Amino acid sequence: xxxxxxxxxxxxxxxxxxxxxxxxxxxxxxxxxxxxxxxxxxxxxxxxxxxxxxxxxxxxxxxxxxxxxxxxxxxxxxxxxxxxxxxxxxxxxxxxxxxxxxxxxxxxxxxxxxxxxxxxxxxxxxxxxxxxxxxxxxxxxxxxxxxxxxxxxxxxxxxxxxxxxxxxxxxxxxxxxxxxxxxxxxxxxxxxxxxxxxxxxxxxxxxxxxxxxxxxxxxxxxxxxxxxxxxxxxxxxxxxxxxxxxxxxxxxxxxxxxxxxxxxxxxxxxxxxxxxxxxxxxxxxxxxxxxxxxxxxxxxxxxxxxxxxxxxxxxxxxxxxxxxxxxxxxxxxxxxxxxxxxxxxxxxxxxxxxxxxxxxxxxxxxxxxxxxxxxxxxxxxxxxxxxxxxxxxxxxxxxxxxxxxxxxxxxxxxxxxxxxxxxxxxxxxxxxxxxxxxxxxxxxxxxxxxxxxxxxxxxxx
Numbered sequence: 001x002x003x004x005x006x007x008x009x010x011x012x013x014x015x016x017x018x019x020x021x022x023x024x025x026x027x028x029x030x031x032x033x034x035x036x037x038x039x040x041x042x043x044x045x046x047x048x049x050x051x052x053x054x055x056x057x058x059x060x061x062x063x064x065x066x067x068x069x070x071x072x073x074x075x076x077x078x079x080x081x082x083x084x085x086x087x088x089x090x091x092x093x094x095x096x097x098x099x100x101x102x103x104x105x106x107x108x109x110x111x112x113x114x115x116x117x118x119x120x121x122x123x124x125x126x127x128x129x130x131x132x133x134x135x136x137x138x139x140x141x142x143x144x145x146x147x148x149x150x151x152x153x154x155x156x157x158x159x160x161x162x163x164x165x166x167x168x169x170x171x172x173x174x175x176x177x178x179x180x181x182x183x184x185x186x187x188x189x190x191x192x193x194x195x196x197x198x199x200x201x202x203x204x205x206x207x208x209x210x211x212x213x214x215x216x217x218x219x220x221x222x223x224x225x226x227x228x229x230x231x232x233x234x235x236x237x238x239x240x241x242x243x244x245x246x247x248x249x250x251x252x253x254x255x256x257x258x259x260x261x262x263x264x265x266x267x268x269x270x271x272x273x274x275x276x277x278x279x280x281x282x283x284x285x286x287x288x289x290x291x292x293x294x295x296x297x298x299x300x301x302x303x304x305x306x307x308x309x310x311x312x313x314x315x316x317x318x319x320x321x322x323x324x325x326x327x328x329x330x331x332x333x334x335x336x337x338x339x340x341x342x343x344x345x346x347x348x349x350x351x352x353x354x355x356x357x358x359x360x361x362x363x364x365x366x367x368x369x370x371x372x373x374x375x376x377x378x379x380x381x382x383x384x385x386x387x388x389x390x391x392x393x394x395x396x397x398x399x400x401x402x403x404x405x406x407x408x409x410x411x412x413x414x415x416x417x418x419x420x421x422x423x424x425x426x427x428x429x430x431x432x433x434x435x436x437x438x439x440x441x442x443x444x445x446x447x448x449x450x451x452x453x454x455x456x457x458x459x460x461x
Contacts, residue, residue, distance in 0.1 A: 080169030118297035178221030190395025239356035283336035292320035
């Protein structure tokens with residue numbers, strides 16, 4: 001009687017109906033309903049569990065408004081080789097290096113022209129002897145050519161440094177330590193600098209036939225720079241204004257779909273934070289080292305000394321590395337197994353240009369140029385200024401950034417909550433119902449054990 005009362009009083013109402021109904025037919029109907037609902041609940045339960053085990057994720061986007069925002073590094077890639085330095089190197093080393101190229105000549109490979117020069121340098125150390133002076137590009141001996149927020153002058157010792165950029169050569173990185181913060185929006189409160197590009201001293205170079213321009217890349221200060229599609233071309237005789245906005249993306253590690261990494265167990269050839277580009281180019285260089293008998297000078301510059309190989313045949317070395325890069329690009333770098341970074345900062349850039357300097361300001365800039373290079377004022381003409389100087393402004397239009405965060409979509413708490421909801425809908429159960437069911441099961445086992453013991457002691461009864 002106690003067992004039947006426990007079953008009848010269960011909070012899982014359908015289960016109790018089976019025991020309190022006096023008609024066998026009604027009991028059967030309730031039993032069928034109960035079984036059908038249990039089947040549906042099990043289907044829903046399995047579906048929820050599978051979805052939970054698939055580790056789904058979702059992204060949350062928010063705009064963060066701040067009183068100040070860390071300024072990125074601005075990398076400027078100008079002419080990679082100085083003609084007069086190259087000629088001096090040739091004289092000192094008794095080498096014959098053809099400096100004046102026919103730019104219209106058809107070369108077997110777009111890098112062949114500069115590769116001829118580099119091959120004659122023999123070592124990476126010699127390459128540093130032929131690059132233009134940073135002091136000339138930024139005119140470091142003249143005050144006011146590089147400022148932050150129109151007040152703070154750039155420190156050429158700590159703020160600007162030289163970096164090697166893949167297939168671009170030596171470039172100049174402004175705000176290399178990331179110490180600057182922009183505290184007000186607008187062009188007057190960002191980074192502004194004037195550059196002198198001595199076009200008469202430019203040697204044609206790979207990926208950069210524009211001798212009268214510089215490439216600008218904007219990255220976080222601790223992120224390695226790679227010359228690519230994100231580069232902005234700034235030409236002489238122009239003011240190039242680059243308004244930037246920032247997006248910070250945070251992803252989840254395995255077992256979630258993004259399967260991001262911070263660079264663990266991924267030895268990279270370029271210092272700085274882990275990025276997809278860093279992984280891709282490291283992969284390409286490692287493949288070139290393994291598969292090519294000789295490696296062209298461009299690649300050798302970025303390989304550790306123990307991995308470098310002399311290039312006895314320029315065309316063969318260039319062809320080998322080119323075939324590797326083309327294969328990787330065609331296959332979307334699948335063989336490199338490069339994962340997305342867990343933390344990534346992206347900069348959206350809006351570029352506008354204007355003729356520079358304005359006609360009314362030409363006399364002032366002519367005086368500055370005359371002081372910077374020790375020239376007579378008569379030598380510094382309007383044409384000289386427009387053909388060799390350019391200005392670049394980089395700034396945040398707003399003191400805010402977009403924050404995109406990948407989060408777990410289906411947590412353990414949500415799983416339990418959804419299972420509880422399905423239990424309530426289909427079988428009218430709760431956590432207490434499960435406890436009651438376990439208690440009923442214990443009573444049933446106890447009842448049948450006692451019944452068997454009585455039967456064994458009094459078999460006649």
